[in-house]
Amino acid sequence: MPKNTVYETDIEFLSILDEDAQFDESLGIEDGEPILSDEQVVYLYEQMWIGRQLDEIAFKLQRSGRMGTYPQNKGQEANAAGSGFAMKKGTDWVVPCYRENIAMNLHGLPYHYILLHWMGDERGNQIPEGVLCTPISVPIGTHMLHAAGIAWSFKLRGEKDRCAITYFGDGATSEGDFHGAMNFASTLSVPVVFYCQNNQWAISVPREQQMASPTVAQKAIAYEMPRIMVDGNDIFAVYKATRDARKYCVENQTPYFIEGVTYRLGDHTTADDARRYRSEEELQQWMAKDPLIRTRKYLESRDAWNDERQLELETHARKVVDEIVNEANSIAEPTTSEIFDSMFAEIDDDLRIQRDTMRTSSIGQNPEQAGLKAQTQNA
Numbered sequence: 318m319p320k321n322t323v324y325e326t327d328i329e330f331l332s333i334l335d336e337d338a339q340f341d342e343s344l345g346i347e348d349g350e351p352i353l354s355d356e357q358v359v360y361l362y363e364q365m366w367i368g369r370q371l372d373e374i375a376f377k378l379q380r381s382g383r384m385g386t387y388p389q390n391k392g393q394e395a396n397a398a399g400s401g402f403a404m405k406k407g408t409d410w411v412v413p414c415y416r417e418n419i420a421m422n423l424h425g426l427p428y429h430y431i432l433l434h435w436m437g438d439e440r441g442n443q444i445p446e447g448v449l450c451t452p453i454s455v456p457i458g459t460h461m462l463h464a465a466g467i468a469w470s471f472k473l474r475g476e477k478d479r480c481a482i483t484y485f486g487d488g489a490t491s492e493g494d495f496h497g498a499m500n501f502a503s504t505l506s507v508p509v510v511f512y513c514q515n516n517q518w519a520i521s522v523p524r525e526q527q528m529a530s531p532t533v534a535q536k537a538i539a540y541e542m543p544r545i546m547v548d549g550n551d552i553f554a555v556y557k558a559t560r561d562a563r564k565y566c567v568e569n570q571t572p573y574f575i576e577g578v579t580y581r582l583g584d585h586t587t588a589d590d591a592r593r594y595r596s597e598e599e600l601q602q603w604m605a606k607d608p609l610i611r612t613r614k615y616l617e618s619r620d621a622w623n624d625e626r627q628l629e630l631e632t633h634a635r636k637v638v639d640e641i642v643n644e645a646n647s648i649a650e651p652t653t654s655e656i657f658d659s660m661f662a663e664i665d666d667d668l669r670i671q672r673d674t675m676r677t678s679s680i681g682q683n684p685e686q687a688g689l690k691a692q693t694q695n696a
């Protein structure tokens with residue numbers, strides 16, 4: 318018996334608009350036109366700018382004690398903007414982690430929900446009817462399983478033009494839930510795009526310390542999933558990869574894996590100080606790859622942008638974000654019992670007692686408290 322190679326594979330890396338804003342026409346032009354029209358790129362550039370302005374203000378809200386903690390999306394915006402734009406609003410589901418504000422907003426979630434979430438207000442997680450986004454997920458990896466489940470529901474219902482997209486970080490791919498979700502999605506063969514925002518760090522742990530594989534995309538090979546790596550700071554590459562992945566998922570009723578290679582320019586969250594574990598040199602290298610800078614340069618090269626429009630945008634973004642903050646701040650105080658309202662369609666007796674008495678067994682119930690004894694006996 319000879320020894321044969323039984324499996325061979327490769328991983329492609331897609332880059333269209335490089336860090337010097339050089340545009341690869343062989344990849345970025347289709348039917349004689351750029352895959353994103355100037356109008357679309359202007360729109361996405363504006364969305365990325367507003368997203369970054371929101372980040373800046375959220376940071377200040379936290380520093381002035383008006384927000385618990387906040388993870389900045391800064392530097393990673395093209396991933397959420399390009400991929401969110403490529404998915405079908407109102408048809409597809411967006412299952413985010415916490416650095417995809419722009420994708421959630423592109424799919425209809427008003428931004429003040431995101432601020433409320435980080436202000437610790439449960440109503441930030443009560444996604445409005447018709448907005449096909451799950452709430453921000455802080456427990457790392459858990460939501461990818463939900464995305465696989467949502468995609469499975471499309472399949473079971475025969476809804477053939479629907480797809481889910483789920484976002485997660487490089488660190489999340491070291492979690493069991495990631496592998497569970499990948500295994501479910503591939504064995505059940507369901508239409509879901511797994512989008513990894515590989516920003517090189519999981520808090521203070523660099524990629525090479527938390528995984529032996531040099532790429533994240535190669536993890537998809539074990540699940541026989543089509544995969545691609547993209548320059549995650551390149552709005553064209555992210556858009557094209559996600560658009561094609563979505564098409565592939567829907568046509569073949571299978572999952573697809575995208576690794577967006579990117580970098581978070583901010584701290585992990587407002588509770589972190591990244592200067593303690595990463596070098597200034599590394600930061601500077603990635604600052605030069607900022608997706609906003611290169612998108613602007615591209616638009617300028619096409620006479621679709623200038624300093625005057627930039628000034629207008631900056632003024633507009635400040636106004637938009639001020640309104641978002643006002644919206645979040647002006648919401649009426651929640652009642653304490655509201656924390657029970659959104660987890661279950663119907664609550665059981667134990668939770669009902671907790672809600673009605675605002676006491677939990679872990680902090681000790683006062684049996685003399687009005688009504689509690691009677692309710693406990695009834696339960």
Ligand SMILES: Cc1ncc(C[n+]2csc(CCOP(=O)(O)OP(=O)(O)O)c2C)c(N)n1
Nearest residue numbers: 416455456457486487488489516518519520
């Ligand atoms: C299940 C779970 N374990 C640990 C944490 C604490 N934690 C919060 S963010 C994070 C790192 C996540 O890194 P990555 O997936 O790369 O996402 P990034 O923050 O870089 O976007 C960890 C360990 C958590 N939130 N959930």
Ligand SMILES: [Mg+2]
Nearest residue numbers: 486487518519
């Ligand atoms: Mg990370």
